[in-house]
Amino acid sequence: MTAILIYSDHDGFALELLTAAREMGAEQVRAVTINNDDQAKVLADAGASVLKINNDSMVLADIAATAAAVAQAAEKAGADTILLSSNRRGKELAGRLAQLIGAGCLTDVSSFKYEDGQIKCQRNALGGATVAVQIIKTAKKVIAFMPRSFEAASGSGGSIEEFAADIPAPAVKLVEVKQKSGDNVDIEAAEALVAVGQGLKDADQLPMIEALAKKLGGEVACTKPVATDKKWLSEERIIGLSGKKCKPRLAVLLGISGQVQFTVGIRDAKTIVSINTDENASINTMADYVLVADLHQAVADLNAKL
Amino acid sequence: MNIVVAMKQIPDLQQIRIRNRQPVFEDVPLTIGLIDKNALEAAVQIKEQLDAQVTVLSAGDENLEDTIKEALAAGADQAYLVMDDALNGTESSIIAEVLAAALRQMEDKPDLILFGEGSGDNYSGQTGSRVAALLDLPQVGYASSIVIDGGKAAVTRSLEDCEEVVEVALPAVITVISGINEPRIASVSQILKAGRKPRETVELDELNIKPGDSAIDTLSNLAPEMERKRITVKSVDELIQALSSEALIGR
Numbered sequence A: 001m002t003a004i005l006i007y008s009d010h011d012g013f014a015l016e017l018l019t020a021a022r023e024m025g026a027e028q029v030r031a032v033t034i035n036n037d038d039q040a041k042v043l044a045d046a047g048a049s050v051l052k053i054n055n056d057s058m059v060l061a062d063i064a065a066t067a068a069a070v071a072q073a074a075e076k077a078g079a080d081t082i083l084l085s086s087n088r089r090g091k092e093l094a095g096r097l098a099q100l101i102g103a104g105c106l107t108d109v110s111s112f113k114y115e116d117g118q119i120k121c122q123r124n125a126l127g128g129a130t131v132a133v134q135i136i137k138t139a140k141k142v143i144a145f146m147p148r149s150f151e152a153a154s155g156s157g158g159s160i161e162e163f164a165a166d167i168p169a170p171a172v173k174l175v176e177v178k179q180k181s182g183d184n185v186d187i188e189a190a191e192a193l194v195a196v197g198q199g200l201k202d203a204d205q206l207p208m209i210e211a212l213a214k215k216l217g218g219e220v221a222c223t224k225p226v227a228t229d230k231k232w233l234s235e236e237r238i239i240g241l242s243g244k245k246c247k248p249r250l251a252v253l254l255g256i257s258g259q260v261q262f263t264v265g266i267r268d269a270k271t272i273v274s275i276n277t278d279e280n281a282s283i284n285t286m287a288d289y290v291l292v293a294d295l296h297q298a299v300a301d302l303n304a305k306l
Numbered sequence B: 001m002n003i004v005v006a007m008k009q010i011p012d013l014q015q016i017r018i019r020n021r022q023p024v025f026e027d028v029p030l031t032i033g034l035i036d037k038n039a040l041e042a043a044v045q046i047k048e049q050l051d052a053q054v055t056v057l058s059a060g061d062e063n064l065e066d067t068i069k070e071a072l073a074a075g076a077d078q079a080y081l082v083m084d085d086a087l088n089g090t091e092s093s094i095i096a097e098v099l100a101a102a103l104r105q106m107e108d109k110p111d112l113i114l115f116g117e118g119s120g121d122n123y124s125g126q127t128g129s130r131v132a133a134l135l136d137l138p139q140v141g142y143a144s145s146i147v148i149d150g151g152k153a154a155v156t157r158s159l160e161d162c163e164e165v166v167e168v169a170l171p172a173v174i175t176v177i178s179g180i181n182e183p184r185i186a187s188v189s190q191i192l193k194a195g196r197k198p199r200e201t202v203e204l205d206e207l208n209i210k211p212g213d214s215a216i217d218t219l220s221n222l223a224p225e226m227e228r229k230r231i232t233v234k235s236v237d238e239l240i241q242a243l244s245s246e247a248l249i250g251r
Helices: A011-023 A037-045 A063-077 A088-101 A203-215 A224-228 A282-286 A295-305 B034-049 B069-073 B092-105 B127-134 B188-194 B236-245
Strands: A003-007 A029-034 A049-053 A079-085 A104-115 A118-125 A130-136 A141-145 A159-162 A172-179 A192-196 A219-222 A250-254 A271-276 A289-292 B002-006 B009-011 B017-019 B022-024 B030-032 B053-060 B078-083 B112-116 B139-149 B152-158 B162-169 B172-176 B199-203 B216-222 B231-233
Touching: A003 A011, A003 A063, A011 A029, A011 A037, A011 A079, A011 A104, A011 A141, A029 A037, A029 A063, A037 A049, A037 A159, A049 A063, A063 A079, A063 A088, A063 B127, A063 B139, A079 A088, A088 A104, A088 A141, A088 B092, A088 B127, A088 B139, A104 A130, A104 B092, A118 A141, A130 A141, A192 A203, A203 A219, A203 A295, A219 A224, A250 A295, A271 A282, A271 A295, A271 B236, A289 B236, A295 B236, B002 B034, B002 B127, B030 B034, B030 B069, B034 B053, B034 B112, B034 B139, B034 B172, B053 B092, B069 B078, B069 B188, B078 B092, B092 B127, B112 B127, B127 B139, B127 B172, B139 B162, B152 B172, B162 B172, B231 B236
Parallel strands: A003 A029, A003 A079, A029 A049, A049 A159, A079 A141, A104 A141, A192 A219, A192 A250, A250 A271, A271 A289, A289 B231, B002 B053, B002 B112, B053 B078, B078 B199, B112 B172, B139 B172
Antiparallel strands: A104 A118, A118 A130, A130 B216, A172 B162, B009 B030, B017 B022, B139 B152, B152 B162
């Protein structure tokens, strides 16, 4: 394989893409950075040869501009495969960039195998009910990898070259950046998760759920309705297809029935415990330990005994 | 103001069964993606404040005429349907070309084109971005709020670690997240009226495009293998004992 270009707005994810590109057997990994001198240095220190774009008129929110910049960097680098991070900015960029350069595109890719000259990508399909293995048939390829699918790269011998991209006039104006209010929890990084579903009777019970999570050295998470409909917990804590994909050592699932839109976000946990009054709940088929019990009583007992 | 909401006909995911790790589509009804319904609700809410017309745009097989009734009942004024058997579940790059061609052909030029941030089934999130590129329009993704002000939209977009408030000139493509609103449930009278709302149906060859081949090959699509112990414990004590023996607690 010839050159591969990597781009992410996020320094850590860019280092993960560097690992992915090396695993693809790229002779040369090129990276592009946009208005981010720190990232250019981090990537060069890890061995990438970096095209550094600094352009005061660019904002990352303007996806058309970002796509144009990355496309020009790919041409300059002689790269027909571009790796992006599948965070929101990256996913939004993926489709636009692919359309701009005439590439096939896969997003939310969790892993790949390089076999017979093909990059065989694995990603969830049918709302997470299945896992598809797919290849991009076009010569140009855009692949967006889920964050934390690879280790961050290390290395040496990289370089930084300034690159002036020809950017279209800005069409999106950034007015304000607001930090998300309050909840900075990172459930994807937690070693243990205690997740609640609609079996939880009311928000008054949350302190004992939090107490259990603390005893287990983890965080509280939830199904989507608990956050978006009932608004008992922040959306940062949603596990599932449109929430977070978590791989904790221990997941304790409380009052959760097990719709696939949820399970896709937790099925890579090492050990799963389900506590549910319904012995036929589908979640029980994907649990290591099942306790058929009222979750409120069970949590009170666990808190007393742990 | 003309608002177009792109919606995707997908199999009802709740009803897909798995047999020998293969998904079984037999007798699975078709429906509209959940986040697409949030996009429609966002359009209808704008219409309630401004003088706007809401058109639902979709591409799929002939079942679309039936599937789309739900969107017409939920507040869309009319539907524009591209129907061809080859279009169901086809790949984003092809669907984007079809939708872009349909948008170009619309007599009332769209001012605002809304998508869900991802389809209910494939969730690749490419189509909105591809359509914006094809039409050379600005785009704003992951909207949690849209306020129309003259020829501009003020959009709050929700990213993983922050919210960005941006301003974009119309026409533009905006994709929404599910948290933007709570889609309404259609009343009986709205459902009855839906059948009489205008529907324009075009065939693929009327769009004067030749969509390319699919850019993607699917080598396999199987339910993941679950290697779980599935041990039923009878009490909290038994659970604690099991977890302790695996060194998952009490370390």
